Amino acid sequence: MNIYDKKQVKCSVCGKFIGEIDIKSSIRLPLCEKCNRNEKKIIRKGIDSILVPVDISEKSTRALDAAIYFAKQLGSKITLLYVIPDLKVGNRIFMKEIAKELQKTSKISLKYAKDYCDERNIVAKQMTVRGHEPEEIIKISKKSKYDMIIMGSSGKGMLKELIFGSVSNFVMQNSDIPVLIVKEKSAKIGTKTRLKQRKPNPRHGEGRSFSKMKEKAGLK
Incomplete structure (x- = not known):
């Protein structure tokens, strides 16, 4: 050498x-x-913990599908979060009834999400808090140091988002960690779609022969 x-x-x-x-x-x-x-x-940081805000809706189910896929692929831990809206001051009896309904809805939503994960052999923790939903999602993600937020979006459109606001948009703009927004009508993550078979092209042996095409064009 x-x-x-x-x-x-x-x-x-x-x-x-x-x-x-x-x-x-x-x-x-x-x-x-x-x-x-x-x-x-150096400890190489991965996606070890995922925060998933849930409710009873198709968009929430699609977000759960994505979180479960990540959990199976990366070994991530899932936390299901339900935010009970803060009630404004009003008629005490009326507000008490609404509070009961909201509490009931939170239990139903978390039970559905927990059962959905259990059926797919994924262990998920549950969490319930009170407050303004988008702000609470950001606050909890920072406090508990989650690695990722996965949430659903109904895709209301630009006009409705400008008028009514968007929880997912607020979270995306204010989060310090990656946020995955799953559309309500999106395909389930992890599934394979069958490709449509292309119809045979007439030019490739299915139609007129080359000699007949030349004959029609006036060529020898």
């Missing part, structure tokens, strides 16, 4: 000169001894 069979290399992190290696070496990102030790100490 002569000097032309070697090349000088530097650490790919700090730029320190390491030495010489074989020119045919498969090493692409060489590291010095110090950087190599530091690299081993």
Whole structure:
């Protein structure tokens, strides 16, 4: 082996000169001894925990499908969140009845979501809070340090979103972590769609022969 069979290399992190290696070496990102030790100490962050706001709707089910897919592929843990709206001051008796209905709805929603996960062999935690839904989703995602938020969207359209607002839009704009918005009419994540078979092209042996086409065009 002569000097032309070697090349000088530097650490790919700090730029320190390491030495010489074989020119045919498969090493692409060489590291010095110090950087190599530091690299081993680094904990590579994955999607370990997913927050899924739920209710009783098709969009919520589609979001659950996506969360379950991620949980199975990456081993992520799922937390189901239901936000009970804060009631404004009003008639005490009337508000008490509404509060009961909201509490009942939250239990039904979480039970449905929990059973949906259980049927697919996914363990999910449940959480109920009171407040303004989009703000609570952001607050909890930061406080508990979730890695991802997956939520459904009904796709109300630009005009309705401008008038009534959008929970998913608020979460996307204010979240510090990745947010996956699953449309209500979207296909279930993880399923394969069958490709339609293309009809045979008449030009490829199914129609007129080349000689007849030439004859019609007046060619010999």
